Structure formats: C-alpha cells, structure tokens
Amino acid sequence: DIQMTQSPSSLSASVGDRVTITCRASQSISSYLNWYQHKPGKAPKLLVYTASSLQSGVPSRFSGSGSGTDFTLTISSLQPEDFATYYCQQSYSTPYTFGQGTKLEIK
Amino acid sequence: QVQLVQSGTEVKKPGASVKVSCKVSGFTLTELSMHWVRQAPGKGLEWMGRFDPKDGKRIYAQKFQGRVTMTEDTSTDTAYMELSSLRSDDTAVYYCASENLDHAMDVWGQGTTVNVSS
Numbered sequence: 001d002i003q004m005t006q007s008p009s010s011l012s013a014s015v016g017d018r019v020t021i022t023c024r025a026s027q028s029i030s031s032y033l034n035w036y037q038h039k040p041g042k043a044p045k046l047l048v049y050t051a052s053s054l055q056s057g058v059p060s061r062f063s064g065s066g067s068g069t070d071f072t073l074t075i076s077s078l079q080p081e082d083f084a085t086y087y088c089q090q091s092y093s094t095p096y097t098f099g100q101g102t103k104l105e106i107k
Numbered sequence: 108q109v110q111l112v113q114s115g116t117e118v119k120k121p122g123a124s125v126k127v128s129c130k131v132s133g134f135t136l137t138e139l140s141m142h143w144v145r146q147a148p149g150k151g152l153e154w155m156g157r158f159d160p161k162d163g164k165r166i167y168a169q170k171f172q173g174r175v176t177m178t179e180d181t182s183t184d185t186a187y188m189e190l191s192s193l194r195s196d197d198t199a200v201y202y203c204a205s206e207n208l209d210h211a212m213d214v215w216g217q218g219t220t221v222n223v224s225s
Contacts, residue, residue: 034211049211091210
C-alpha cells in the first residue's frame with residue numbers, strides 16, 4: 001500500500017495568513033493526489049484534484065502543486081471558514097490511502 | 108448534478124452486521140464508481156473500498172476483507188455497504204462518495220453514524 005504522510009499534523013494560524021500543508025507519498029504517484037477539507041459534522045469536500053486542479057466552486061485562495069512524491073496545498077489568505085482539517089489522498093492505486101490529516105486552528 | 112443521500116443512524120451490538128445505503132440522484136448508479144470511507148471518533152478518514160461499474164470490480168481495503176460487502180441495486184440507483192462481525196472500534200461515520208473522471212471523490216453523501224455498543 002502507498003503511505004501518505006502529511007505535515008504538520010496541526011497548525012495554528014490567523015485570519016489573513018498564508019498557510020502551506022505538505023503531503024509526501026511513499027512512492028511516486030504521478031499527479032494522482034487530491035486534497036479534501038473536512039469540518040465536524042459535515043461531509044468531506046474536494047478542494048483540489050490531480051495535484052493542482054481546483055474543484056469547481058472552490059475559492060482561488062486554495063492552490064495545489066507537486067508531482068511524484070511531494071505535494072503542497074497552499075491557502076493564500078486564510079478566511080474564518082477555512083479552519084478545518086485537511087487531508088491528502090492518493091488515487092494512483094488502490095487502496096486509495098489518505099494522509100493522517102492536518103488540523104488548522106485559529107491562533 | 109450527482110447527489111448522494113445515505114440512510115440514518117444505526118446502533119448495533121458487537122458481532123452484529125450493519126447495512127448502510129446510499130441513494131443516487133442526478134445520475135444512474137451504473138455511471139458512477141462508488142467509494143466508501145469512514146471516520147472513527149478522533150481519527151482520520153479511512154478508505155474502505157470501491158465498486159467500479161466499468162469493469163464490475165469491487166476492491167476492498169485489506170483491513171476489511173472478509174467483513175465488508177459492497178453491492179448495488181441498479182433498479183433503484185442505490186449502493187449498499189454491509190459490514191459484519193461488528194466491533195466497538197467500527198463505531199464511526201460512514202460515507203459514500205462518487206468518483207469523478209480524474210479519480211477524485213467529488214460528491215459525498217451526508218454520512219451515516221454507526222454506533223457499536225453492548
């Protein structure tokens with residue numbers, strides 16, 4: 001199975017900050033990397049697919065980059081509604097493994 | 108536009124089975140690759156498996172092999188996930204999610220809480 005490792009596991013930031021979350025795959029996954037936002041009591045929401053494609057309706061302050069084994073999700077200017085847990089997930093091969101999550105909290 | 112609506116909360120005893128449903132609207136089930144993902148309390152998202160109608164294959168995470176069965180009723184456009192031999196650590200919110208052409212899970216059901224307790 002492909003292991004996905006996110007860092008950091010948690011992050012405190014302020015509204016307006018620029019934030020970067022990283023995700024590393026245990027082997028090359030080309031660009032088959034997706035990012036999800038998850039809030040308590042809600043279903044996960046797809047933000048970015050194939051490493052850098054923004055899902056329809058997702059604000060442009062979110063962006064993704066990377067290929068191979070190393071990927072990043074960047075939020076250019078944090079908004080109050082962005083405080084949530086973020087997960088990367090590889091769809092290169094089954095099982096479609098998730099990272100352990102990064103909890104983004106208000107400073 | 109695809110919408111997924113899941114069945115309601117379940118309370119089960121250890122050793123029992125649970126069957127969660129996921130009703131599709133906006134598309135037909137035969138057009139969708141359907142995944143199941145769960146989140147236990149205080150834990151992250153965990154992929155359980157997928158059915159791909161293009162090749163008819165069901166792929167289950169090894170952790171759930173022998174306990175999970177994913178089925179589909181194309182007459183009602185409803186997908187099902189049945190988990191047997193339930194344990195307390197199966198207590199979780201279970202989600203169905205459909206896969207887009209780029210292999211990402213772009214539409215999710217609202218989640219079904221399964222509580223396993225004696």
